[in-house]
Amino acid sequence: MHEMAVTEDILRIVTEHAERAGKAHITDIHLVIGDLASFVDDSIQFYFDMLSPGTLAEAATLHFHRIRTRFRCRKCGCEFEPEGYNWLCPQCHALGGDVIAGKEFYVESIEVKEG
Numbered sequence: 001m002h003e004m005a006v007t008e009d010i011l012r013i014v015t016e017h018a019e020r021a022g023k024a025h026i027t028d029i030h031l032v033i034g035d036l037a038s039f040v041d042d043s044i045q046f047y048f049d050m051l052s053p054g055t056l057a058e059a060a061t062l063h064f065h066r067i068r069t070r071f072r073c074r075k076c077g078c079e080f081e082p083e084g085y086n087w088l089c090p091q092c093h094a095l096g097g098d099v100i101a102g103k104e105f106y107v108e109s110i111e112v113k114e115g
């Protein structure tokens with residue numbers, strides 16, 4: 001379950017920020033996750049609920065912003081969003097290509113409450 005490790009990372013990052021902001025309490029955490037990053041929202045939520053009590057992020061709301069996978073075809077340069085596991089270029093029907101979006105995983109922003 002790699003979600004547990006990434007949830008610990010998220011928690012460490014956001015509480016460090018909150019501490020620098022004068023131990024403000026975190027109310028909302030915005031996460032960006034690419035479809036290819038293969039993290040399951042529910043698992044991250046599960047570990048967050050388990051790990052966050054007692055931290056500055058306790059009871060914060062997680063917001064998941066999904067980024068769709070995008071490929072650039074190596075043959076014709078066309079950029080496309082694959083439908084499910086159909087990774088054929090819609091123009092020349094070459095398979096796959098270079099991933100230009102979809103592997104993202106980061107904390108986009110946090111919202112805090114003073115004092």
Ligand SMILES: [Zn+2]
Nearest residue numbers: 073076089092
């Ligand atoms: Zn193509």
